[in-house]
Amino acid sequence: LFSCPSHHTFIPIDHSVMCQERLSYLSTAFQECEDGDGNKLELWCRSREGGVNGDVIDKSLDSCTGKLSSNLGSPLYIACVCNSVKSVQQLLSLGADPNYVHPNHGDSPLLHCASAGYPDCLEFILADVRLDGRNAATVDRKIFLGQGLPQYEEGGRTPLQLAASHAQLEATQFLLSSKEGQHWLHCLDSFGRNILQATLDELALSKNGTPNQHDLQAIVKLLCKYLNQDYIEVLASLSSREQAENAFIERNRVLRARCLRAEKEKQSIRREKGLAAVTKWYRPIHPELFSGQFESKHMAARMEEANPTEPYPGIICFDLLSESCCFQIWEELHRYEQLALQQPEWELPLNVRHDGNLGSLQDCGFGPLLGALNRVCHPLVAKHLPNIGNFQIYHSFLTRNHVSRQENATFKVHCDKSDLTFNICLHASEDCEGSTVGFYSKNTEDGIPPDERHRVYTHTHSIGRCIFHTGKQWHKTDAITQGTRGSLILWAKICAERPKAGDFVRLAKNARNRQGVLLVEGTIGKVSEDDGISKQPFLVSDLTGSARSWYHADDLVVCQHLK
Numbered sequence: 001l002f003s004c005p006s007h008h009t010f011i012p013i014d015h016s017v018m019c020q021e022r023l024s025y026l027s028t029a030f031q032e033c034e035d036g037d038g039n040k041l042e043l044w045c046r047s048r049e050g051g052v053n054g055d056v057i058d059k060s061l062d063s064c065t066g067k068l069s070s071n072l073g074s075p076l077y078i079a080c081v082c083n084s085v086k087s088v089q090q091l092l093s094l095g096a097d098p099n100y101v102h103p104n105h106g107d108s109p110l111l112h113c114a115s116a117g118y119p120d121c122l123e124f125i126l127a128d129v130r131l132d133g134r135n136a137a138t139v140d141r142k143i144f145l146g147q148g149l150p151q152y153e154e155g156g157r158t159p160l161q162l163a164a165s166h167a168q169l170e171a172t173q174f175l176l177s178s179k180e181g182q183h184w185l186h187c188l189d190s191f192g193r194n195i196l197q198a199t200l201d202e203l204a205l206s207k208n209g210t211p212n213q214h215d216l217q218a219i220v221k222l223l224c225k226y227l228n229q230d231y232i233e234v235l236a237s238l239s240s241r242e243q244a245e246n247a248f249i250e251r252n253r254v255l256r257a258r259c260l261r262a263e264k265e266k267q268s269i270r271r272e273k274g275l276a277a278v279t280k281w282y283r284p285i286h287p288e289l290f291s292g293q294f295e296s297k298h299m300a301a302r303m304e305e306a307n308p309t310e311p312y313p314g315i316i317c318f319d320l321l322s323e324s325c326c327f328q329i330w331e332e333l334h335r336y337e338q339l340a341l342q343q344p345e346w347e348l349p350l351n352v353r354h355d356g357n358l359g360s361l362q363d364c365g366f367g368p369l370l371g372a373l374n375r376v377c378h379p380l381v382a383k384h385l386p387n388i389g390n391f392q393i394y395h396s397f398l399t400r401n402h403v404s405r406q407e408n409a410t411f412k413v414h415c416d417k418s419d420l421t422f423n424i425c426l427h428a429s430e431d432c433e434g435s436t437v438g439f440y441s442k443n444t445e446d447g448i449p450p451d452e453r454h455r456v457y458t459h460t461h462s463i464g465r466c467i468f469h470t471g472k473q474w475h476k477t478d479a480i481t482q483g484t485r486g487s488l489i490l491w492a493k494i495c496a497e498r499p500k501a502g503d504f505v506r507l508a509k510n511a512r513n514r515q516g517v518l519l520v521e522g523t524i525g526k527v528s529e530d531d532g533i534s535k536q537p538f539l540v541s542d543l544t545g546s547a548r549s550w551y552h553a554d555d556l557v558v559c560q561h562l563k
Helices: 023-034 039-047 075-081 085-093 109-116 119-127 159-165 169-176 181-185 195-205 211-227 231-236 241-281 293-298 323-342 367-384
Strands: 056-058 070-073 141-144 150-153 309-312 315-319 391-402 420-428 437-440 455-459 465-470 475-477 480-482 484-494 504-507 525-530 538-541 548-551 556-558
Touching (some): 023 085, 039 085, 075 109, 109 159, 159 195, 367 420
Antiparallel strands (some): 141 150, 391 484, 420 465, 525 538
């Protein structure tokens, strides 16, 4: 949203993405304040509901979360991002909180100005008697760069370490001379690095002969002076570029796992809160969908007459639900959606996907329904795909296809993120045409989607019938040309034995990662670590312990005879 060139440059807000709270007015107020007239900025702060400290909300893409509805932060934080020095001064005089911390990513006016190298803004922030600079530090976080690329940043970095590691020489000098300078000199980041170690890591990564490298060298020399260390000896301990790059990759991997773990914990808290709201407020119109009667009434009797077919190896179709049951589920889901929208004070969880469909139904109180479907589908999966073993449905969403849907003509060939996918047709209008599903024969090893030459089967939906396949199966929903249709999609994960640290392993037959220490087929390695959260959580070493590589959970097979 904001660009940040060299300091002393005011950066205007991009009006093209601002649409709420008269943000163009705020941008003009900043500009007028820079020109010596702060009346408009004061009027804006006093007239808005949030006052001088309330967060400014804008419906645009948030670079820190990658999602719409961006929290831009407090007016003071925005002024710091814009390097609007006189606006910072004015807002502080109006009572703006210098200790403000952004609720989404933990950034603050002090931290931002330090990392961006805005010494003029820093001077006013540090001079504020209310500032608690001693406790100012980053948190482990994920932000998004251009085109939604994620970047992970470590926590525990003080304003001084941020300025130093970002090669902001003037800001580093200013912060060292501040009252908290000596305290910040001896703080450690979340990887246990002090400021000199962190700055040396950045120096080792810098390109030779660049201004950035020159400034980093000057900062290291300055830090050595304050820490009473010999500059020449310190430089002699500098890592090679290759060592620094490997260390950066490892820190990034650990950071990613930390951020994933923290996000999982937040999701769990949100989920429990949402389910509590469902229990308190929502009264289903078809209670049997949430009771033990559901299976016997709507599914068990039909399993003997499921009429299973296998139109292509690994793609199984069978009758699952009665039409009346499909109607009840369809009706219940839409009633839930309606109430969640009409009664926002109930705080019923409602997860509307990017395509307008309803997602994460397991978090909206429909867990009993999904559990029943999980139990009934097990026998058919075991019969037709006996090597699958046990599985668990963990995610569900409702799709609704109609001619006016924006994505209707642009559905793409894709694979799912699940191990198994179940697609149950709940609704099809009498005049429905199209909305079939195409399946393709091409394998997934090169990751390049197949084209229509590889289509091997086109599935026509009928109400109550289910089609299931592995997540690696390429498929695509075809455009609907008339009428409406909807499906309940279930994603399941295979409950395979998870390798443990110390287990001997080899590559699975269909492993995604066929590189690293297990490159040669049949090679045995040893699991040395499992971070428990990442997409490639297993660190496997060769039998000499001299080389290590990371692998997915389904890349590995435990060698039972070596246990």
